[in-house]
Amino acid sequence: MVYNAATGKAKPVEEEIITEENVYDRPDETVGFFPTQVLYDGYVSAFLLIACSVLSYYSPAPLSEPANTATVDYVPRPEWFFFFYEQMLMFFPGYALISFGAVAIPTVFIVLLFALPWLDRGPSYSPMKRPFASVIGVLVIVTVLLNMLLAVSRIINFPGQ
Amino acid sequence: MIGRARSQAADASKFVVDWMEHRTGVVTHMEHFLYEPVPKRGAWVYTLGSACLFLIALQFLTGILLLFYYVPTTDHAWDSVYYIMNDAYFGVLIRGIHYWSANFLMAVIGMHMAQVFFSGGYKAPRELNWVVGVVLLLLVIGLAFTGYLLRWDQDGFWASVVGMKIGSYSPFIGGATIHFLLGGDTVGPATLSRFFAIHVWLLPAAIAPLIGLHLYLLRRHGVFGSESEYTERLAKLHETQRLEEYSRLEMGDDPYDDDDDRYGDNGSRNGRE
Amino acid sequence: MTELQKDPITRGDFLGFGLLGTVVGAILTIPPVAFVLSPVIKTDLLGESDIDEGWQEVASVSDIPTDEPASFTIEFPIEQIYAGPDVQNQFPDEKRSDEEFTLKNAVWLSWKSEINHDTGKIAKVERPSFLDEKSSGFSESEREELKKNINVLSNSCAHLGCPVRWLINLDGKGEFLCPCHGGLYDINGTYEGGPPPRDMYRYVNVKIEEDGKLYVKHGYDIEPGLDKQQPYVV
Structure with a gap:
């Protein structure tokens, strides 16, 4: 220094x-x-x-109302920051795919987050000079935001809500 | 008369400062802490990290306060939250700050991560600080998930049921995961006790030292900011490099002859810190 | 700052550290882990359950409507930490909190029905005709027939456990709809669409008494190997 x-x-x-x-x-x-x-x-x-x-x-x-385990007309909704995750589950039906979408993909994503400093070891710091990382980052953000929008529209349009 | 009093006061304060410094070294540490040079241009952007710190501090403070009234049992949890909201003085404010700062925290953490990602702040030698940051993110997500059940209202209860069911789809450990979270094979009093223990003790106890480590590593390597903080120095560097290139070409040397990584005599970039 | 003093580690030191590490480590790791994981050990390894294994009353068969399902509340006594019967038996006079000792769940009861595949509407309902004449005093064979033709479905969606609801479409077709991710089932609980991996959970142990009361035991039609997914809200 x-x-x-x-x-x-x-x-x-x-x-x-x-x-x-x-x-x-x-x-x-x-x-x-x-x-x-x-x-x-x-x-x-x-x-x-x-x-x-x-x-x-x-x-x-x-x-809201006290927890009622025997309800039949309550609509569970996650907090807004889990919307994108909840929406993602819509796209993975069936035993194999639920595990894949709900657990495997997030786990891989978290592992990649941990590994990020070793995946991107180039000398450049500026996002312009490392387009691959930047594009991936933008894609992740866009995916999350799109999924959030989808979840919001689904929740707004739900019958009886 | 006033002058003498003033000089006596100054002497006394100097004595206290010296006394503390000699015993604890705290004055030097404070000076190092307060007067470290930090990047100037993006100062407003670099408040994101300290905003996270502030919001987590608010979480700790209001969380401790809420515990004065909250009761973690299935028949009284909701009632005690209702009491906080309706009877305790400033209960709406204390719980409101806990709730809203948690929401802000999720948003600010996202912005903080994006800023570090796009400015390349995770690069050597700051890799471990990024790793600690990811652990902190996971802990905060865990806190958000476990905190939702504690109200024992419909929203929190069913959201947590869905969350736990998601855990049951984990390959190989699905059953163990959900039975661990439920505290048995059904939702019940044990579930609330577990979530309470995890939310109030386990995760905060894990998050506090990791925040300390995050800050220590930040200070050890300095705030990076972004490349725009270094444009002048980079321009100077490129200028020097170009001049060197020219002079070598003029001398008829092959620039890549004996120094093929072009990093000077050291030949290695590992020395940078 | 004094200079660091790095003494060599003798064989005795090494053994001492090893012994201390083993003893302290064992005391500080094994009991806490078993303590925290005891529900996992009890449920997954020993196969114990928190839920009472007795028969629980649901409803009277004559309360089940003809062409649509009705929801009834079922109450299972459970045994979890401070909700155990030990404490109740020990202090029978003290009325301790009721809420902690049972868990309520909604069950959908309906008559098995044939579905018209083109319209999705109910074509034929397997409701025994003797129900029109009497609502109790059923004979052995009548009880068998009733039992055979009743759907006893958990209201926990097979996807992620949200409470499902009965919904009639605009074109008059009735379906169970999960409000979370839009899983769809027909009146028999058969999977129709959306992300759920299977049909609705069906109670397998059902009995009908002479007075027409329907009783169930906790337990679902779970395929072997897929027992990790269950309606955990009983």
């Missing part, structure tokens, strides 16, 4: 020769974590806290 406690916030020594090894050692422009970044973090946190507080009165945390 180029910077240390002695140089502190000061600009890096300009005589530094930039090589492939040290180019990412420190950014072009830096700011001290305190106060600038702390203040930004504080703004975001305060915004979130205020949003949570306002929402808890404007739209209180739901509490």
Whole structure:
């Protein structure tokens, strides 16, 4: 690392020769974590806290009827962040495919997430310079969003809901 | 008179600071923590991580508060949540913050992951921080899943039943998975107790040290941000490389002759940290 | 900072560490794991069940409508942690919470029906005609016939366990519909469409008393090898 406690916030020594090894050692422009970044973090946190507080009165945390195991007319729905997963299950009928869609695919996806740093070892950081990873990432996001939309439309259109 | 008081106060505070520093080293640590240089351009984007931290802190705080009234039994769980919502002072707020910050947390974690993914922040030497982040994501998903049942209302109950049934389709361990979650071979009091134990103790106890590790690794290698934070330095690097290329061609050397990876004398990129 | 002192590890040290590690490790791993996994061990290895194995009353056969299913509530006593009969027997005078000792479930009862394959409507209902004359005092053979012709279906969808409902289409065709992912079954619980892997779960142990009351025991028509999927809400 180029910077240390002695140089502190000061600009890096300009005589530094930039090589492939040290180019990412420190950014072009830096700011001290305190106060600038702390203040930004504080703004975001305060915004979130205020949003949570306002929402808890404007739209209180739901509490439906007490659990009834013998119901025949209740429509179970997952929380919104599981919509895409729930929707995915629609596409996998039958014993073999349910296991495949509900367990195997998510497991493989999680393993790939863990392995990501070793799958993408190229020297480039910019998403433009590693199109394969970026395209996969965009595809995953698009798939999740599309599935969420499908789930929402299915839930809205469900008879008797 | 005022001047003397002021100088005495300054002396006293300096004494306290020195005393603490000598005993604990906390002052130096705080300075390192607070004055580390971080990338300047995308500062607003880099608040996503700390927003996650803040939301999880809110979860811990409001979760502990909710435990003052919540009762994890099938005949009283719903009643106690109802009490929190209707009788306890600020119950709506405390439970509302727990609920809404959990929802925000899922969204912010998604954004945080996407930001790190697209900026390549998981690359060497930050691989393990990505791995810890994925573990944290799974733990948060587990917390979201187990927390939903605790209200013991229709929404939470049936969503959890569906979730557990999904687990029963796991190859080879399907039966063990669902019997572990149910605490038997049917939904009942044991199910609620288990979900309570997992939601309130097991997963928070796992998540807290991992957040510490996540932050430690972050600080160890510094905030990466994205490549746009390094454009000037990269431009300079490319300029130098081009000049070197020219000078070699002028001297009639084959640039790839003796230094075929073009990384200078070290010949290796492993030294970068 | 003092310099690090790296003493060699002797054979005795090594054995000591090994012994400590084994003893402490065994105490801190095996009992906790067995403690947490005891439901798995009891259910999967020992084959025990939390659900009472006795007969439970469902309804009277004369309450079953002619051409559509009706749902009835069935209540199974269960034995799970603080819901055990031990505690109840120990303190018979104290009325402890009722809710924890039983689990209710909805059952769909209907008469077996032939389905017209073109329209999907019910073509013929196998409802014994003697039901029009009497609602109790059935003879042995009549009870056999009743039992043979009744569908006793769990309302837990064979896909992911959501509660199914009876729905009449716009063209008058009746079906069981799972509200979660749109699984469809006909009146006999036979799979018709959607993601479910099989027919609806059917109670296999059914008995009808002379007074026309229908009783079931917990247990479903599960194909061997596929016993991991069950209606877990009893």
